[in-house]
Amino acid sequence: MNKVVIVGSGGREHALAHVIGRDAEVTVTPGNPAIPNSIETSPLQLDADLFVVGPEAPLVNGLADELRNQGKLVFGPGADGAQLEGSKAWMKDLLMEAGVPTAQYGAFTEVEPAMTYLETMSAPYVVKTDGLAAGKGVLVTNNLPEAQKAVHEYLSGAAFGSAGEKVVIEEGMAGPEISILAICDGNKAVALSPAQDFKRLLDHDQGPNTGGMGAYSPVPSAEPELISEVLDMFIKPTMATLKQRGIDYRGVLYAGLMLTKAGPKLLEYNVRFGDPEAQVVLPRLETSLTQLLLEAAMGDIRMEPVFTSDAMVTVICATKGYPLSPQTGHQIEGIQEARDSRGIEEIFCAGIDINVNQQLVTAGGRVLAVTGRGVDIEEARMFAYSGANKIQWEGLQKREDIAGEV
Numbered sequence: 001m002n003k004v005v006i007v008g009s010g011g012r013e014h015a016l017a018h019v020i021g022r023d024a025e026v027t028v029t030p031g032n033p034a035i036p037n038s039i040e041t042s043p044l045q046l047d048a049d050l051f052v053v054g055p056e057a058p059l060v061n062g063l064a065d066e067l068r069n070q071g072k073l074v075f076g077p078g079a080d081g082a083q084l085e086g087s088k089a090w091m092k093d094l095l096m097e098a099g100v101p102t103a104q105y106g107a108f109t110e111v112e113p114a115m116t117y118l119e120t121m122s123a124p125y126v127v128k129t130d131g132l133a134a135g136k137g138v139l140v141t142n143n144l145p146e147a148q149k150a151v152h153e154y155l156s157g158a159a160f161g162s163a164g165e166k167v168v169i170e171e172g173m174a175g176p177e178i179s180i181l182a183i184c185d186g187n188k189a190v191a192l193s194p195a196q197d198f199k200r201l202l203d204h205d206q207g208p209n210t211g212g213m214g215a216y217s218p219v220p221s222a223e224p225e226l227i228s229e230v231l232d233m234f235i236k237p238t239m240a241t242l243k244q245r246g247i248d249y250r251g252v253l254y255a256g257l258m259l260t261k262a263g264p265k266l267l268e269y270n271v272r273f274g275d276p277e278a279q280v281v282l283p284r285l286e287t288s289l290t291q292l293l294l295e296a297a298m299g300d301i302r303m304e305p306v307f308t309s310d311a312m313v314t315v316i317c318a319t320k321g322y323p324l325s326p327q328t329g330h331q332i333e334g335i336q337e338a339r340d341s342r343g344i345e346e347i348f349c350a351g352i353d354i355n356v357n358q359q360l361v362t363a364g365g366r367v368l369a370v371t372g373r374g375v376d377i378e379e380a381r382m383f384a385y386s387g388a389n390k391i392q393w394e395g396l397q398k399r400e401d402i403a404g405e406v
Helices: 011-020 056-060 063-069 088-098 111-120 144-156 224-244 277-284 289-298 335-339 377-388
Strands: 002-008 024-030 050-053 105-108 125-129 138-141 167-171 177-185 189-191 200-202 206-209 214-217 250-260 263-270 311-318 344-349 352-354 360-362 366-374
Touching: 002 011, 002 289, 011 024, 011 277, 011 289, 011 344, 011 366, 050 063, 050 289, 056 063, 088 105, 088 167, 088 224, 088 263, 105 111, 111 144, 111 167, 125 144, 138 144, 138 206, 144 167, 177 224, 177 277, 177 289, 189 224, 214 277, 214 377, 224 250, 224 263, 250 289, 277 311, 277 344, 277 366, 311 377, 335 344, 335 377, 344 377, 366 377
Parallel strands: 002 024, 002 050
Antiparallel strands: 105 167, 125 138, 125 167, 177 189, 177 250, 200 206, 214 311, 250 263, 311 366, 344 366, 352 360
């Protein structure tokens, strides 16, 4: 049996461990007290047949390179390829070079030219930090003064520190969004089943942007032709341009797309499995995720991923104050009761710690992802909410409309 080390501590890494654990021996580092086989040991001190680096920050900081320098087999891009997420300006430049359809944009390090450019745009205004901001460095607003305020706060470092010292201002686009995860081996890529996620904090897509409050898969509107189009228009040209730049990209490429009236356009690339998309896409795999990631890490994908017809819906349980000022330290009740509920695939655990009384407590903004499995999205949604409603802590918040109108 293959030994696999998964690096990270969130719901995405729990989902990876859950699915890879079907046919491999899994260790998660640093993990958290609610993820089985978690150990707080540097991955550089561990040995395994495969290392899977989950979060974006260690990828941008070059962990995959360090592991490869030790002779380890790694699924995850090096620091060069991870710039696709580490710098939005670098990504947009590469998209232009690759001819990938995306929003018009400008990148700025000074307030005055940024303001001038902003005034040439029409609503909605999109302002992004150039660097990593844990999924929160994006403002979409119809209010010009609010966009101008964001530019000031980002460039001053007041909002996101060094991550915001360059801003990218984009044209606003309209249309439904879709997420496609592609597994890449440096030369070619295969697409996983699409997912739809919900970024806004509150029902009916109100409130601030978050890292994601829920998701579902499959997406009925995403026909196979669309997935082929995404591979041909977005993933393949990106891979070819990375290769031209001398970058051997072995990892996942998450394409966030908007289906505009003018056709699909890329909102962003992420260099890791989406969260909460991973919690609904990966468990639907019928073929071996372990084998797929091994082949990608070795530079030669041969298998074609096959997915169950079952649907999955995940509902995020978050803390009061998330995403701006999460309140932590509250005791969590009902995880096991929820896990034992009918139709629950798993309760994926993220912002969780253990207190002096050995009780699980909230330790981050997004705490749990309750994933239901059903014959269709309606049934999976019913199971997910039935499980989520059994979980309690002081100030718990969740959306009530995830996958409600599919």
